[in-house]
Amino acid sequence: MDIEAQPRRQSRSVFELIDHRVLFAALVLLIFVGYFLSNVFTGAWGFIIKVTLFVLVVWLVYRLFLDISTEKNNTEIDRPEEKQSVYPKETTADIDSPSPGETLNLDLFSPEEKHNFYQELETFFRNLIATVRSTFVAFSAVIFLWDRAQQVLRVEFCDTQSQSLKKGNIVEIEGTLPGQVFKNKMPLLEQNIPSEAQLAHYYDSSETIKSFLGVPISVKGELIGVLTVDSKVAEDFSPEDIELLNSYEKLIGQGILILSTQEKSRLINSFLRAQRLLLSQFDQEDSLENIIEALGNACKITFEFHRLTISMVNSDQHDTAKIVKVLGQKDEMPEGFQFNLFEGLTGWVIRKSKPLLLDDLEKGDLFRPRYVATESSNFELRSFLGVPIHYQTRTFGAVTIECRQPEFYSEWDQYILLLLANNTGLALNNMLNKPIQSQNGLEAKGKM
Template identity: 30%
Template sequence: MTRMNGKSVVWIFLLLIACAIGFFVPVPQDARFIALLKVILFFGVIVGLLYLMRFQETSFPEEKMEEEASIEIKTLDGIREGVSNISGEGFGKAFDIFSKKYLSVVRTAMAASVIGLFFRKNNDLVLEWGEDGHGVLEPCTFSPYSDADLLGQVIQEKRTCFVSQLPSGFSFSDPKQAKIHSFIGVPLLFKDDVIGVLAVGSETEGDFSEADAHLLEQFSAIFMDVLFTCRHGLEMELEGKIYKIFMEYLTQLKNVSDSHSAITLFVNSLTKLFSFDRFTLCLKQGDEGTIHFVHGQLDGLNPGIRFPLEEGLNGWVLRRSLPLVLADISSGEYQRPRYFKGENSKHGLRSFIGIPLGPKDNAWGCFSLESQKPGLYGEKAKEILSPFGVLFELGFERLRMSDGIHELKGSPRSL
């Protein structure tokens, strides 16, 4: 079934109410046509309500499930997904303060030597925050973590791991740290996926009991409740800031008088949202693409350079008129060219996102963001960039036509 947004449902519901009101309007005795119309309205209301009931039962839960599944829950930073230049002063900062103080309290309540909060990131396990009797632990990454390890075992089995005796011992971060010989690890679950581990350890064997393991499970449940509350709050906070930047860009675009100023304004707006080392605007010219404007890192790929549409990433976006997101263009043995084969490959750029400009099936241009940090852009970044691209597309086309008219007016007439 085709899905509708909330506004469509509201309009259909209001229409059904109007039809129902029409049914109850008194009808003169001799108005047979109106009476027949009321019968039709009645059946129309019934059919419409049944449709809405079916829509409510099937489409909304699926849409919500897909939306939630598309969001990284590993950390609150994952919600930003590339929108790194917008800080979460409210919920993000509040969660950071809460988590550190709360986990410190948990360590004290458990009489543990050390506590660690670990989150999964791809195939790595990252110690986001930890504390022992000497202070805060240095962040570290287990890359890749092993299912044979205690932390990996918690993730693999998706249940609490309690070990009262570890003769060889192990440490949460620094190998020079004192070894722990008692361990409890609780999985942090989102739906049926383990997104991390909350673990405590003691330098003494037999220092924990089954009751301690159950207590840590309760502490982790409270922590996850706060995490999800702050996650939803941070999402609303970021959406509000993105909308504000969007409206500011729309207002300022109306006052721009030439195409070059429109590009500059567009780049300045994007810098409020995303981190990037290179912005490129490309235009299609026949069977080739042309680098029209560059902001940031050049690497010899300057404005005016032409490239085939069949070889690089920007050509792919122009040729197919589709957005393209790559977490790492340098992954594996083959480094994907951005414009053409044989280009300078010592640029150090990793993340790439390209957005087409123009009609759906016939783009006349595209813009791309690139960063030296891998995995910086994702589907959320594409959703944010697309409406900004539509505004820029309309303004840029209008101003290019205006620039052309001014050039014609300023050129001498041919005899």
């Protein structure tokens, strides 16, 4: 067995064992005695006594301070050695968030993290702008970002059918439609642009743009750019489309802020995959069953939940609705369950055509039923998020997701679920108004 060598304890002199106060008292006594003896003896004896007392005083002072220093050193030697921590000491530095216009200091990330960061950033915006163009069936969808140095808007991401629109194209603030949106800090809708007044000067060559819709992009209240869609068809966009484009603008603003956060990045990418799946399924078949199935699949890809419910308003009784799709736990409200719109949380979402986010259904003294007033249990479901499925002024139903964990959903989840629901509402409207062949010619389903 290895035995650690212990430091040898140093031997201590008699003077080191004497208390300092005793030495100090002896010093005072010698000075006092020497004062009187020097007056009693004169001549050579007086001189000898004075010199002797002086030497004794100096020697006692020297021993006094030497003993104090030696005791201090011995105390440090006898103290147990502290073990060094196995964890390195953390050093903290004040790292300020980059202000608008500054570049993110990517030296804080490893080369692999840098690559993943840029890759996810590019993938996110490319998929998002492609989704925007598909949603509006636009000729082009563009994200312009403000170039502070040159005081212009610059095309950062775009999805277009034109060969003359590329990343990096510069747009002046004055005399252009995107510039007008940025300058006024307000949405802009142009439904019939005259051919001789082409203000869409973000194309390298002339393009006959007839419809334009743009909204400002803000991050924490600061204007950073513009999101636009355009079309070669007059009146291709309506005032109701502003709300939908604003939803994408909020997604862009939030994405710029927290894209580097892994969980948010996962949610965004899941949403984009779900959105593409949703649109592809809409293109395959426009039946009600297919649209509801597509919405359920898209939510399953994007969100975590213990129960998902899709409810549709009854066509014959507009003050009631029916559950048409349930994923997860069934409870006492399975598919086919009907409820009054004037009872419960889901009825409120449909009746008001507004989203509703509740952190905890069990919070507070009052019980809040989800569907009917006779409910007595929430079946351990705590978090509730519901959004309407609507298009323009018509509300078709609602989609709700619930989780057993309180405070599980955020406004970010609400934005994304609302986007999926808005696209579902658009698909339902297109299905109901799609022309069909009849004996008397073409008729619209929505007018039958």
